[in-house]
Amino acid sequence: MASQGVNVLRYSALVAGLVYGVYHQSSLNSVSKRAEIEQEYARKERLIEQAKAEYKKKTQPQQETKTQSSGLITNWEDPKFDLEAFLKAKAGE
Structure with missing residues (x-):
């Protein structure tokens, strides 16, 4: 049977791994969400620019x-x- 020191070390490593995994997963999720938000913002910017160009073309006197x-x-x-x-x-x- 393993000594108490080895068991404490094992469980400490297990808990540290779980904490690191949760932290790493949350950071990956936040980066992914930020990239998704930036893509949506860029898409909306392009749509606004297209709408401005079309409006200018439409309202410009012939x-x-x-x-x-x-x-x-x-x-x-x-x-x-x-x-x-x-x-x-x-x-x-």
């Missing part, structure tokens, strides 16, 4: 693509934009 008098397209991003006609009109002004 630029006129044609002048009232000549029907000339002045928006260079328009697929029907004619650079030669635009330059001639500017030279005529």
Whole structure:
């Protein structure tokens, strides 16, 4: 049979292992929860930025693509934009 000192050492090691296990598990859980919260926050930030961009695009006044008098397209991003006609009109002004 083992002596009392050895039994005390065994049970002390067992209790220390259990305490360490509980502590380590709680720290892992808190890191996991923090990462999950940060991911959710980043997702919400992206959604807010997308909503702001869409709102800005929706409420932004439409630029006129044609002048009232000549029907000339002045928006260079328009697929029907004619650079030669635009330059001639500017030279005529």
